[in-house]
Amino acid sequence: MKLFALFVKEFYLVLL
Numbered sequence: 001m002k003l004f005a006l007f008v009k010e011f012y013l014v015l016l
Helices: 002-015
Strands: none
Touching: none
8 A cells, every 4th residue: 555655645746
């Protein structure tokens, strides 16, 4: 679950 959260966080940063 932690890895998934990290992936989402990076994806969100890329979108920003």
